[in-house]
Amino acid sequence: xxxxxxxxxxxxxxxxxxxxxxxxxxxxxxxxxxxxxxxxxxxxxxxxxxxxxxxxxxxxxxxxxxxxxxxxxxxxxxxxxxxxxxxxxxxxxxxxxxxxxxxxxxxxxxxxxxxxxxxxxxxxxxxxxxxxxxxxxxxxxxxxxxxxxxxxxxxxxxxxxxxxxxxxxxxxxxxxxxxxxxxxxxxxxxxxxxxxxxxxxxxxxxxxxxxxxxxxxxxxxxxxxxxxxxxxxxxxxxxxxx
Amino acid sequence: xxxxxxxxxxxxxxxxxxxxxxxxxxxxxxxxxxxxxxxxxxxxxxxxxxxxxxxxxxxxxxxxxxxxxxxxxxxxxxxxxxxxxxxxxxxxxxxxxxxxxxxxxxxxxxxxxxxxxxxxxxxxxxxxxxxxxxxxxxxxxxxxxxxxxxxxxxxxxxxxxxxxxxxxxxxxxxxxxxxxxxxxxxxxxxxxxxxxxxxxxxxxxxxxxxxxxxxxxxxxxxxxxxxxxxxxxxxxxxxxxx
Numbered sequence: 001x002x003x004x005x006x007x008x009x010x011x012x013x014x015x016x017x018x019x020x021x022x023x024x025x026x027x028x029x030x031x032x033x034x035x036x037x038x039x040x041x042x043x044x045x046x047x048x049x050x051x052x053x054x055x056x057x058x059x060x061x062x063x064x065x066x067x068x069x070x071x072x073x074x075x076x077x078x079x080x081x082x083x084x085x086x087x088x089x090x091x092x093x094x095x096x097x098x099x100x101x102x103x104x105x106x107x108x109x110x111x112x113x114x115x116x117x118x119x120x121x122x123x124x125x126x127x128x129x130x131x132x133x134x135x136x137x138x139x140x141x142x143x144x145x146x147x148x149x150x151x152x153x154x155x156x157x158x159x160x161x162x163x164x165x166x167x168x169x170x171x172x173x174x175x176x177x178x179x180x181x182x183x184x185x186x187x188x189x190x191x192x193x194x195x196x197x198x199x200x201x202x203x204x205x206x207x208x209x210x211x212x213x214x215x216x217x218x219x220x221x222x223x224x225x226x227x228x229x230x231x232x233x234x235x236x237x238x239x240x241x242x
Numbered sequence: 243x244x245x246x247x248x249x250x251x252x253x254x255x256x257x258x259x260x261x262x263x264x265x266x267x268x269x270x271x272x273x274x275x276x277x278x279x280x281x282x283x284x285x286x287x288x289x290x291x292x293x294x295x296x297x298x299x300x301x302x303x304x305x306x307x308x309x310x311x312x313x314x315x316x317x318x319x320x321x322x323x324x325x326x327x328x329x330x331x332x333x334x335x336x337x338x339x340x341x342x343x344x345x346x347x348x349x350x351x352x353x354x355x356x357x358x359x360x361x362x363x364x365x366x367x368x369x370x371x372x373x374x375x376x377x378x379x380x381x382x383x384x385x386x387x388x389x390x391x392x393x394x395x396x397x398x399x400x401x402x403x404x405x406x407x408x409x410x411x412x413x414x415x416x417x418x419x420x421x422x423x424x425x426x427x428x429x430x431x432x433x434x435x436x437x438x439x440x441x442x443x444x445x446x447x448x449x450x451x452x453x454x455x456x457x458x459x460x461x462x463x464x465x466x467x468x469x470x471x472x473x474x475x476x477x478x479x480x481x482x483x484x
Contacts, residue, residue: 127383127386129382135417136396136400137417140369140371140417140418141369143393151382151385151386152381152382152395153395157400157417175377175378175379176379177316
């Protein structure tokens with residue numbers, strides 16, 4: 001099948017955001033180096049991001065055990081920041097207000113250079129939305145600053161469940177009253193795409209080889225289970241004939 | 243105080259949608275007259291809209307009694323449509339598929355002529371969002387068709403509560419991590435504005451004298467309890483110095 005055959009029933013394209021649409025490493029590194037002179041911003045950014053998966057697993061385990069509620073990613077990021085500051089031995093350099101300011105660096109992440117053009121082209125034919133564990137306020141401020149032209153901001157916060165919980169992927173299909181295979185998830189992360197596929201969504205992988213920083217290239221090999229594989233979002237738009 | 247003093251701490255402007263930003267009467271009337279030739283589209287549109295408040299009260303009562311869950315406005319509209327078709331004696335003219343098509347007329351409502359310009363001007367300085375009982379999918383399709391430049395689509399569907407429940411107004415402030423008085427609701431409906439004020443929000447009334455159709459002008463007298471009173475959304479942008 002050609003790309004256009006693959007897309008024949010597609011109505012809505014949902015995007016993972018951190019790493020897929022915006023450059024978390026570059027954005028966090030720059031703000032860390034500005035607010036914490038002398039700190040290795042490259043390593044700090046990776047450490048902050050690395051804290052996310054275990055923190056999220058802990059929240060999900062507490063929710064599953066009936067011991068906790070839904071937590072905004074802004075709160076998780078702040079909690080992880082406290083730990084990373086301690087690990088880097090610089091916890092005395094930022095007071096509570098400064099930590100809160102640095103924490104909103106995640107709201108100010110820069111778009112990858114292809115993102116605005118690619119999204120704008122896709123938006124002309126499809127409904128495009130975020131589908132991120134990031135909270136709505138974070139994603140809204142990011143979109144406003146970076147000029148990301150979403151039709152709609154969907155978040156784990158809407159579904160009170162986090163990816164890779166099926167309720168998020170199927171919830172997005174429900175919001176738009178479409179069948180799962182009329183919805184496609186775009187992400188730079190195989191685990192997110194695999195969970196979406198398991199719910200019946202189409203999937204598109206976009207290569208972000210430098211997501212983790214210039215010194216840590218990622219494996220971006222194609223996986224035939226994805227409906228599309230694209231270098232970036234402009235290339236995906238081209239494959240879809242947009 | 244001048245308008246700009248009143249707005250000094252304002253960060254987010256949330257909009258009621260049906261009647262305030264889009265012309266439900268004109269939009270529904272046109273689609274009814276196209277799909278149901280010979281039916282009085284003016285009266286049919288008013289009857290469909292009039293069914294909304296009692297249907298919503300019934301849903302809220304069922305939820306309060308623990309007998310029902312959150313219901314999308316798309317579903318309410320379809321249920322009311324069935325009743326109105328019967329009341330107008332034309333239930334035989336539309337099968338189930340045609341009813342579903344007519345029901346999505348609420349997704350295709352035209353913007354009032356000032357809305358796109360007014361929202362675009364306000365968006366340059368503030369975060370602008372919907373705050374409607376309409377479901378997210380409905381509001382997204384409407385925005386895409388009418389060119390409404392929302393930063394974010396907020397809906398009762400996010401909060402699993404309907405206006406005038408305080409959880410909706412305070413929930414919107416929570417999403418953006420702002421104090422209630424840093425958020426303003428814009429609406430053409432005094433009851434919605436009164437409920438928002440009771441939660442500490444600022445309020446702006448916009449006149450929509452022909453919301454119910456050309457033959458049924460509304461009282462649009464100012465209420466001094468509102469922070470702003472404006473002829474339309476462009477006039478509100480001017481009062482805010484946008």
